[in-house]
Amino acid sequence: MSPLAGPILTAAEIRGAEASAMAAGATVDSLMERAGQQIAVAVRRLAGANAILVVCGPGNNGGDGYVAARLLREAGLKVRVAALAEPKTDAAKAARAAWPGGVEPVADAQPASILVDALFGTGLARPLDAPDVPLPSSQRKLGSQAASAEQPPQETPASAGVMARNGAAATPITAKLRALAQAATLTIAIDLPSGVTTDDGRVLSDIPVFDITLALAAAKPSHLLQPAARHCGTIRILDIGVATTSAAQVLTRPNLPPPGPDAHKYTRGMVAIVAGSMPGAARLAGIAAMRAGAGYVLLLADDHSGPDALVHKPFAPQAIADPRIGALLIGPGLGRDADAVAKLDATLVTDHPLVIDGDALHLLKGNRLTTLATRDTPLILTPHAGEFDALFGASDASKIKRARAAAVQANAVIVFKGADTVIAGPDGAVRVAPGASPWLSTAGTGDVLAGAIAAMLASGLAPLEAASAGVWLHGEAAHRAGAAFIADDLAQALSAARATE
Numbered sequence: 001m002s003p004l005a006g007p008i009l010t011a012a013e014i015r016g017a018e019a020s021a022m023a024a025g026a027t028v029d030s031l032m033e034r035a036g037q038q039i040a041v042a043v044r045r046l047a048g049a050n051a052i053l054v055v056c057g058p059g060n061n062g063g064d065g066y067v068a069a070r071l072l073r074e075a076g077l078k079v080r081v082a083a084l085a086e087p088k089t090d091a092a093k094a095a096r097a098a099w100p101g102g103v104e105p106v107a108d109a110q111p112a113s114i115l116v117d118a119l120f121g122t123g124l125a126r127p128l129d130a131p132d133v134p135l136p137s138s139q140r141k142l143g144s145q146a147a148s149a150e151q152p153p154q155e156t157p158a159s160a161g162v163m164a165r166n167g168a169a170a171t172p173i174t175a176k177l178r179a180l181a182q183a184a185t186l187t188i189a190i191d192l193p194s195g196v197t198t199d200d201g202r203v204l205s206d207i208p209v210f211d212i213t214l215a216l217a218a219a220k221p222s223h224l225l226q227p228a229a230r231h232c233g234t235i236r237i238l239d240i241g242v243a244t245t246s247a248a249q250v251l252t253r254p255n256l257p258p259p260g261p262d263a264h265k266y267t268r269g270m271v272a273i274v275a276g277s278m279p280g281a282a283r284l285a286g287i288a289a290m291r292a293g294a295g296y297v298l299l300l301a302d303d304h305s306g307p308d309a310l311v312h313k314p315f316a317p318q319a320i321a322d323p324r325i326g327a328l329l330i331g332p333g334l335g336r337d338a339d340a341v342a343k344l345d346a347t348l349v350t351d352h353p354l355v356i357d358g359d360a361l362h363l364l365k366g367n368r369l370t371t372l373a374t375r376d377t378p379l380i381l382t383p384h385a386g387e388f389d390a391l392f393g394a395s396d397a398s399k400i401k402r403a404r405a406a407a408v409q410a411n412a413v414i415v416f417k418g419a420d421t422v423i424a425g426p427d428g429a430v431r432v433a434p435g436a437s438p439w440l441s442t443a444g445t446g447d448v449l450a451g452a453i454a455a456m457l458a459s460g461l462a463p464l465e466a467a468s469a470g471v472w473l474h475g476e477a478a479h480r481a482g483a484a485f486i487a488d489d490l491a492q493a494l495s496a497a498r499a500t501e
């Protein structure tokens with residue numbers, strides 16, 4: 001059981017990885033047995049001596065549930081199984097046959113302190129209450145081990161079940177799942193919470209928020225993309241012997257060594273920031289750049305407020321021509337007037353590595369974006385959802401797909417911000433940031449991020465690494481800043497975030 005990290009695989013990619021494992025000698029049954037073993041070990045650790053209810057669906061996610069239930073029972077735990085429908089796959093049928101206890105219809109299942117959701121995983125195809133799934137044909141083997149579990153099930157007429165075959169009014173699956181979850185002290189989803197898509201972070205049904213999700217083999221996009229990610233709770237990855245690789249990775253702590261003994265301010269990186277009609281935003285970015293570790297930050301603004309360490313100069317084409325500039329940031333508080341346009345156009349003709357944020361992103365629409373894409377020097381764009389839609393068009397596609405397409409279009413690294421920030425490069429590399437603090441939803445935090453990224457770019461990191469390091473530092477600073485912080489506090493907290501080894 002390892003923390004959320006490593007590659008992020010779509011449903012098709014995980015099926016490909018599974019196929020490779022099978023080409024190398026594994027079988028669906030052996031993979032399912034291994035998955036069930038790992039789940040049983042994890043659940044046992046989490047459940048203690050508490051009674052467990054495993055709810056199983058008709059596919060291989062349900063199969064994993066039957067295997068885990070059998071192994072947990074063999075380990076002496078009180079386990080009951082409830083099924084939504086008879087297993088459909090051969091492996092799930094075999095797993096069901098090997099489960100020696102009874103099987104209750106989910107609709108009738110009494111709760112247990114530990115709820116294990118093995119209804120659907122990567123095969124979920126539609127909202128939970130949409131399909132006509134029949135009840136298990138053999139109801140249950142009462143008098144078996146099930147009777148010794150906490151709150152053993154009572155006999156219930158078949159007509160009372162979810163999606164009863166006689167067409168009687170059905171209890172919606174989601175309502176039942178919510179009720180079972182509410183009555184449990186710990187809820188554990190196998191692979192994915194049932195009711196979320198695998199690839200794009202959508203939640204198809206009104207499902208509960210789980211305490212823990214045990215992701216099999218690797219993270220999937222919906223473990224990270226909102227709103228699905230918030231239904232996962234704490235995510236742990238289980239190694240089930242399937243090798244996984246992907247161009248998409250969970251964002252992790254960057255390797256940022258402290259300055260060497262021979263460092264000087266220019267070797268640590270010089271950031272220049274173009275200020276505009278709201279100089280406070282550019283100032284915040286400047287403070288953030290300094291606290292993220294830049295050696296020299298130049299604020300191209302007419303006013304002189306802010307910390308003394310921040311060097312001020314009025315904006316002028318010769319000021320941005322300084323060859324020592326390692327990254328030039330434009331956008332925070334720039335405005336969209338003629339002055340802003342002139343500053344942006346002067347900036348775009350330099351050959352400095354660029355970070356473009358905020359208002360400047362709106363001004364890129366059309367020709368400027370097309371021209372920018374032909375530029376060879378490093379470029380990072382940091383849109384929030386509104387800026388992204390304005391620049392690249394709105395779409396229902398997954399945030400990862402959209403960020404990748406935008407990166408190709410702009411020939412730039414895209415930092416698509418939000419509660420689930422996605423960083424994408426034109427070569428298809430993707431990093432997705434997990435667990436951002438919702439307290440970041442306050443004005444000015446994007447300016448702080450832009451400053452942190454500019455500092456990383458000026459330090460010499462490649463654009464994808466610079467953007468990733470900036471997003472990580474920003475997230476770490478937010479956790480350190482705690483609750484109800486303001487953007488100034490966040491910028492301040494970057495120093496401590498940068499100091500972590």
Ligand SMILES: NC(=O)C1=CN([C@@H]2O[C@H](COP(=O)(O)OP(=O)(O)OC[C@H]3O[C@@H](n4cnc5c(N)ncnc54)[C@H](OP(=O)(O)O)[C@@H]3O)[C@@H](O)[C@H]2O)[C@@H](O)CC1
Pocket residue numbers: 014015017018028031032035057058059060061062063064088089119120121122123124125126127128129130131133190191192216217240242
């Ligand atoms: N990755 C690995 O290496 C390994 C993965 N393993 C496990 O396999 C899981 C994927 O299994 P899976 O492909 O069988 O899909 P799963 O999620 O069980 O559901 C598919 C079934 O549900 C049905 N169905 C779909 N939506 C529905 C709905 N709303 N309501 C009702 N029914 C619905 C669908 O029916 P159909 O659409 O075909 O009519 C089909 O019958 C994966 O998450 C992991 O747990 C391990 O066992 C081995 C190693």
Ligand SMILES: Nc1ncnc2c1ncn2[C@@H]1O[C@H](COP(=O)(O)OP(=O)(O)O)[C@@H](O)[C@H]1O
Pocket residue numbers: 358384417418419420421436437438439440441442443444445446447448449474
């Ligand atoms: N609900 C949220 N949860 C986590 N992070 C968030 C949330 N809302 C915003 N953020 C983060 O806060 C920052 C806000 O940036 P932005 O929208 O540009 O704000 P501003 O323009 O006011 O500086 C981004 O880094 C974004 O990823």
Ligand SMILES: [K+]
Pocket residue numbers: 061117118119120121189190191192193194
């Ligand atoms: K599940």
